[in-house]
Amino acid sequence: MYAAAAWRAPLLVVWRRFGMRVFPAVILLVSILSGGEMATRLVTVFGASGFLGRHIVQRLAENGMQVRAAVRNPDAALFLKPMGDVGQITPVQTNIRNADAVRRAVHGADAVINLVGILYEGGRQRFDAVHTQGAETVAKAAAAAGCTDLVQVSAIGADALSQSQYARSKAAGEEAVKKAFSDAVVLRPSVVFGPQDDFFNRFADMARCSPFLPAFGCPFPRFKNGGLDLYGDGGSRFQPVYVGDVADAVLKVLVDPSARGKIYELGGPTTYSFVEILRLILAETERSRLILPMPFWLGSLIGFFAELLPIPPLTRDQVALLRSDNVVGGDLPTLKDLGIEPTAAEVVLPTYLDRFRRGGRFSYTRLA
Numbered sequence: 001m002y003a004a005a006a007w008r009a010p011l012l013v014v015w016r017r018f019g020m021r022v023f024p025a026v027i028l029l030v031s032i033l034s035g036g037e038m039a040t041r042l043v044t045v046f047g048a049s050g051f052l053g054r055h056i057v058q059r060l061a062e063n064g065m066q067v068r069a070a071v072r073n074p075d076a077a078l079f080l081k082p083m084g085d086v087g088q089i090t091p092v093q094t095n096i097r098n099a100d101a102v103r104r105a106v107h108g109a110d111a112v113i114n115l116v117g118i119l120y121e122g123g124r125q126r127f128d129a130v131h132t133q134g135a136e137t138v139a140k141a142a143a144a145a146g147c148t149d150l151v152q153v154s155a156i157g158a159d160a161l162s163q164s165q166y167a168r169s170k171a172a173g174e175e176a177v178k179k180a181f182s183d184a185v186v187l188r189p190s191v192v193f194g195p196q197d198d199f200f201n202r203f204a205d206m207a208r209c210s211p212f213l214p215a216f217g218c219p220f221p222r223f224k225n226g227g228l229d230l231y232g233d234g235g236s237r238f239q240p241v242y243v244g245d246v247a248d249a250v251l252k253v254l255v256d257p258s259a260r261g262k263i264y265e266l267g268g269p270t271t272y273s274f275v276e277i278l279r280l281i282l283a284e285t286e287r288s289r290l291i292l293p294m295p296f297w298l299g300s301l302i303g304f305f306a307e308l309l310p311i312p313p314l315t316r317d318q319v320a321l322l323r324s325d326n327v328v329g330g331d332l333p334t335l336k337d338l339g340i341e342p343t344a345a346e347v348v349l350p351t352y353l354d355r356f357r358r359g360g361r362f363s364y365t366r367l368a
């Protein structure tokens with residue numbers, strides 16, 4: 001302690017005497033003394049322009065990292081640049097299905113984050129090509145480039161035996177990544193909520209124009225124990241996790257070497273049935289709509305026809321995914337193991353679902 005005070009004292013004298021004029025030299029000196037620990041890390045983020053991507057890029061930039069945003073359309077990703085200082089965030093053109101482009105994108109990077117994912121197939125965007133081969137391409141390139149860290153964002157439900165091809169391809173992707181880069185950290189979020197999410201926003205939007213909302217996984221109403229059982233056990237179950245917590249988790253595993261090689265399941269503080277989620281959305285948007293039980297067979301039938309649309313709002317594979325609960329299993333480490341207290345959906349949803357209220361966000365009647 002005394003030794004530390006002894007070497008700090010002359011530095012303080014210099015600081016008081018010369019102030020900001022010696023600031024850059026002090027930074028350089030500390031950087032050298034700390035073995036380069038303060039040196040900026042270059043992180044390549046695949047899928048940076050997506051919902052999770054934009055939050056993660058912002059978190060990396062806030063923490064002083066240099067970000068290479070590997071995206072298919074760099075012009076459409078220019079909105080990322082103001083999230084950092086001038087030159088801190090650079091979009092580069094990369095399709096994860098192109099091994100040469102992936103190699104160029106990870107060249108010189110210290111760490112790589114792969115967020116690329118699709119919810120339905122179209123053209124050459126197949127689940128296997130994107131989730132499995134794409135993830136493998138990234139992992140092999142990161143290993144060859146000598147990157148120290150790789151974070152692969154998968155999904156709860158990733159399972160080689162799942163009925164859903166999305167989930168099977170995610171599981172195969174995890175396996176391929178582990179094989180190519182054994183220290184890779186896999187993060188499996190449940191459904192993610194936050195501004196611009198595709199789940200809560202979609203149902204809140206539906207509540208605006210549709211007289212009913214579908215509760216997937218609920219059987220049709222039937223008489224049970226002398227009464228009408230409307231929703232059975234409430235349909236598929238979820239543990240929604242806040243996008244800010246997922247971004248924090250990514251940052252934590254990047255800077256904590258003890259996370260290397262592990263798989264984390266990321267869920268929020270509460271588990272909800274599909275019916276409970278719809279009620280939550282209706283409460284936040286101050287709308288009253290009929291919640292319609294939607295058995296899986298009916299969902300699949302609707303998915304069959306919806307798949308004919310260029311951007312299908314529902315597919316049979318998504319319905320197959322809903323057949324399994326989307327909750328943290330309990331065997332793998334979670335947000336709490338990373339020292340992150342999960343944020344409740346009830347805290348964040350009002351901040352972005354209020355625009356779906358009748359009259360917009362300024363019509364809030366439940367004033368505190």
Ligand SMILES: NC(=O)c1ccc[n+]([C@@H]2O[C@H](COP(=O)([O-])OP(=O)(O)OC[C@H]3O[C@@H](n4cnc5c(N)ncnc54)[C@H](OP(=O)(O)O)[C@@H]3O)[C@@H](O)[C@H]2O)c1
Nearest residue numbers: 047049050051052072095096115116117155189190191192
């Ligand atoms: N959001 C959730 O609730 C949730 C839950 C569990 C797991 N996840 C996983 O988390 C990851 C990120 O999800 P998200 O919600 O941020 O998805 P998203 O908003 O759809 O973003 C996906 C990103 O992948 C990019 N992409 C798609 N195909 C590509 C290709 N061939 N080459 C390069 N980039 C490609 C997209 O870029 P373009 O703009 O060019 O299409 C987009 O930036 C995904 O792997 C997803 O499976 C998400």
